[in-house]
Amino acid sequence: EAQVTQNPRYLITVTGKKLTVTCSQNMNHEYMSWYRQDPGLGLRQIYYSMNVEVTDKGDVPEGYKVSRKEKRNFPLILESPSPNQTSLYFCASSPAGGGTEAFFGQGTRLTVV
Amino acid sequence: TQLLEQSPQFLSIQEGENLTVYCNSSSVFSSLQWYRQEPGEGPVLLVTVVTGGEVKKLKRLTFQFGDARKDSSLHITAAQPGDTGLYLCMTTDSWGKLQFGAGTQVVVTP
Numbered sequence: 762e763a764q765v766t767q768n769p770r771y772l773i774t775v776t777g778k779k780l781t782v783t784c785s786q787n788m789n790h791e792y793m794s795w796y797r798q799d800p801g802l803g804l805r806q807i808y809y810s811m812n813v814e815v816t817d818k819g820d821v822p823e824g825y826k827v828s829r830k831e832k833r834n835f836p837l838i839l840e841s842p843s844p845n846q847t848s849l850y851f852c853a854s855s856p857a858g859g860g861t862e863a864f865f866g867q868g869t870r871l872t873v874v
Numbered sequence: 875t876q877l878l879e880q881s882p883q884f885l886s887i888q889e890g891e892n893l894t895v896y897c898n899s900s901s902v903f904s905s906l907q908w909y910r911q912e913p914g915e916g917p918v919l920l921v922t923v924v925t926g927g928e929v930k931k932l933k934r935l936t937f938q939f940g941d942a943r944k945d946s947s948l949h950i951t952a953a954q955p956g957d958t959g960l961y962l963c964m965t966t967d968s969w970g971k972l973q974f975g976a977g978t979q980v981v982v983t984p
């Protein structure tokens with residue numbers, strides 16, 4: 762079954778404690794990206810990757826890091842989380858070339874206290 | 875950068891009423907997708923439209939793609955409470971970068 766798997770689904774952490782949210786896809790997609798979704802602000806892109814070892818900043822990259830060492834995995838790293846990073850996060854993957862469906866993970870609800 | 879303007883932002887209707895959501899851009903789309911998102915879940919694809927003037931139906935949902943491929947609409951006939959959700963239009967550029975409309979929150983009350 763084609764899917765994007767995010768973990769964990771829910772996470773409560775304290776300010777400054779490094780965390781990683783994992784994202785894995787089984788469709789051999791080139792393009793992967795991370796979004797945060799906040800009330801009234803829609804889906805905002807954090808980082809994206811067009812292929813292995815190719816990553817770039819999205820619209821709201823501050824406070825986040827990513828890596829793309831393998832095609833299937835695209836982890837989101839918060840080195841020193843702060844309360845303003847409390848949000849609902851989504852990972853997505855899609856084939857390169859545009860005009861195609863994107864697949865989304867189930868989401869990660871992060872609370873930073 | 876292709877900007878997707880989605881309207882309205884919020885729709886609250888009674889069960890049985892009809893509704894329409896719009897997605898517009900000043901640029902031509904190669905294709906456009908409509909997604910529905912339930913609270914706390916990831917967006918789920920409803921339809922992809924590709925050809926100008928195309929009309930697709932999914933039960934009580936009708937999707938139209940403008941002749942010039944710059945706009946699209948989603949029409950729900952006789953809405954039901956199960957249609958409640960956030961509706962998002964989305965397109966991808968030639969690199970595969972996803973671009974979203976701001977979303978339309980639809981609430982259908984019994």
